[in-house]
Amino acid sequence: MVKLNGVWYRADGNTILENIRLDIKSGEFVSIVGPSGAGKSTLLRLIHMEIFPTRGVVEVANYKSNTIMEKEIPHLRRKTGVIFQDFKLLEDRDVFENVAFALWATGVRRSRIKKKVFKVLAEVGISHKRFTPVVQLSGGEKQRVAIARAIVNDPYVLLADEPTGNLDPDATEDIVGLIKRINKMGVAVLMATHKTELVKILKEKTVRIEQGRIVS
Amino acid sequence: MSLNVLYSFNEGVKGLKRVPMATIITITTIAVTQILFGLFLFFTVNVHYLINEMRNKVTLEVFIDAGLSDKDQKLLGEKISSFPGVASVKYVSKEEALKVFSKESGIDPLSILGENPLPSSYHITVTNEKRTPDEIEKIKQGISDINGVDEVVYNSTFYKLISKYSSRVLFADGLIFGLVVIVTILLVANTLRLSILTQKKTIEIMQLVGASKKFIRMPYLLQGMFQGLIGGVFGSVAIIICVIIVKIYFPRLFTVSLPVAAVPLLLGMILGYIGSSIALRRYLAE
Numbered sequence: 001m002v003k004l005n006g007v008w009y010r011a012d013g014n015t016i017l018e019n020i021r022l023d024i025k026s027g028e029f030v031s032i033v034g035p036s037g038a039g040k041s042t043l044l045r046l047i048h049m050e051i052f053p054t055r056g057v058v059e060v061a062n063y064k065s066n067t068i069m070e071k072e073i074p075h076l077r078r079k080t081g082v083i084f085q086d087f088k089l090l091e092d093r094d095v096f097e098n099v100a101f102a103l104w105a106t107g108v109r110r111s112r113i114k115k116k117v118f119k120v121l122a123e124v125g126i127s128h129k130r131f132t133p134v135v136q137l138s139g140g141e142k143q144r145v146a147i148a149r150a151i152v153n154d155p156y157v158l159l160a161d162e163p164t165g166n167l168d169p170d171a172t173e174d175i176v177g178l179i180k181r182i183n184k185m186g187v188a189v190l191m192a193t194h195k196t197e198l199v200k201i202l203k204e205k206t207v208r209i210e211q212g213r214i215v216s
Numbered sequence: 217m218s219l220n221v222l223y224s225f226n227e228g229v230k231g232l233k234r235v236p237m238a239t240i241i242t243i244t245t246i247a248v249t250q251i252l253f254g255l256f257l258f259f260t261v262n263v264h265y266l267i268n269e270m271r272n273k274v275t276l277e278v279f280i281d282a283g284l285s286d287k288d289q290k291l292l293g294e295k296i297s298s299f300p301g302v303a304s305v306k307y308v309s310k311e312e313a314l315k316v317f318s319k320e321s322g323i324d325p326l327s328i329l330g331e332n333p334l335p336s337s338y339h340i341t342v343t344n345e346k347r348t349p350d351e352i353e354k355i356k357q358g359i360s361d362i363n364g365v366d367e368v369v370y371n372s373t374f375y376k377l378i379s380k381y382s383s384r385v386l387f388a389d390g391l392i393f394g395l396v397v398i399v400t401i402l403l404v405a406n407t408l409r410l411s412i413l414t415q416k417k418t419i420e421i422m423q424l425v426g427a428s429k430k431f432i433r434m435p436y437l438l439q440g441m442f443q444g445l446i447g448g449v450f451g452s453v454a455i456i457i458c459v460i461i462v463k464i465y466f467p468r469l470f471t472v473s474l475p476v477a478a479v480p481l482l483l484g485m486i487l488g489y490i491g492s493s494i495a496l497r498r499y500l501a502e
């Protein structure tokens with residue numbers, strides 16, 4: 001479902017990723033672990049098609065990085081949810097609006113938006129704060145909102161880039177539990193982190209990457 | 217996929233409110249140039265209307281040699297009417313000329329001189345394409361050379377003046393039009409640059425969640441068109457005011473300007489659109 005077939009990525013004369021082979025089946029949970037600067041974020045951005053491989057092909061469902069048309073990219077994005085350590089929420093809006101935004105921006109009708117948003121907010125356990133401005137939320141709560149936004153369009157895969165990077169241990173546990181639950185609901189997950197302990201607790205398939213190369 | 221126009225419009229207005237100073241400066245400057253443009257447009261359209269009126273009235277008087285017989289005069293008339301560029305020929309006899317002269321001057325030459333000193337003449341008008349100072353001068357020379365023609369007269373200085381004047385007005389029009397184009401495009405692009413900068417994060421998030429390019433760009437295109445349109449309204453209002461003033465104070469002059477009032481409005485909108493397209497291409501990397 002997500003497949004990298006010997007992918008290289010170079011920028012400014014540096015090789016950032018080297019011959020990456022990766023195959024994520026639908027519903028699978030894969031952790032990518034490695035030190036800071038190893039190339040984890042770059043790998044996720046390739047899958048999200050913000051950047052394109054120098055060599056090799058990235059495949060997501062039916063989209064291929066070498067043949068995708070510019071106007072298809074928004075459609076791919078709707079099917080690949082992303083979360084980050086800095087949440088990337090609209091700080092001047094409330095919880096509901098932040099999630100509704102993802103539907104709104106993709107042309108979903110108003111009448112359907114409310115229903116879908118309420119449902120997904122319940123799934124991530126933040127319904128009680130649906131009209132709270134996101135600036136008033138804790139880090140863990142913000143990440144719940146971000147997760148809700150990432151899955152509201154029913155993606156094939158959730159790409160999580162250091163999702164617990166800004167969270168305390170309790171919130172980390174919460175969010176990792178939530179991501180696992182979402183995975184159980186059938187969404188494939190690709191989680192990048194430099195925290196080795198986290199991966200040990202998870203007991204999921206793990207790919208280790210160092211200096212742009214998969215080492216195990 | 218249905219695009220929510222109301223949403224885009226709403227976001228567009230919000231976007232302008234986020235950069236109020238730039239918006240005010242942009243709209244004001246566009247308005248000033250558009251008013252200038254509107255006034256000149258009004259002026260030009262009317263000057264051209266007037267010039268055309270005058271051109272249509274330019275007549276050459278061909279005075280006939282005194283000794284020519286009636287039959288030769290008739291022959292001469294035929295020659296003149298077949299001369300290239302001549303549109304119409306009208307015979308004015310000695311007697312008619314005398315009547316007109318007496319009426320216009322209040323003098324009766326007959327009682328003073330005892331005879332009619334005025335020659336008979338042909339009054340000719342020229343075809344449209346020959347109504348330039350050079351062409352008229354050529355026709356004048358050509359007809360002067362015909363046997364039986366004494367002299368050809370027309371008001372050449374007046375004629376050269378209005379022709380020169382009209383080309384200067386056109387030149388000024390071009391300059392002001394250029395000013396409107398440059399000012400509108402540059403300022404709209406600048407406001408949009410600032411507006412886009414304040415919205416960098418929102419735009420990034422839109423791209424993240426898969427908003428279509430159209431959805432992301434539409435509010436900004438509307439912002440640009442809105443600014444150009446408001447500026448243009450001022451130019452249009454300037455023209456309408458001119459039309460009203462002229463209608464009141466010079467009712468017999470200039471009657472053709474009202475549809476022209478739509479020009480600044482449309483121009484503003486089109487230029488606003490161009491300005492925002494340029495800004496989007498430069499500041500909203502795809």
Ligand SMILES: Nc1ncnc2c1ncn2[C@@H]1O[C@H](COP(=O)(O)OP(=O)(O)O)[C@@H](O)[C@H]1O
Pocket residue numbers: 011012014016034035036037038039040041042043
């Ligand atoms: N656009 C870019 N141009 C040049 N170098 C980059 C670019 N993006 C990332 N890098 C470099 O690529 C390497 C991997 O970065 P990144 O993928 O962010 O690592 P990680 O997420 O594992 O910490 C780093 O050395 C970083 O400096």
Ligand SMILES: [Mg+2]
Pocket residue numbers: 040041042161162
């Ligand atoms: Mg990273």
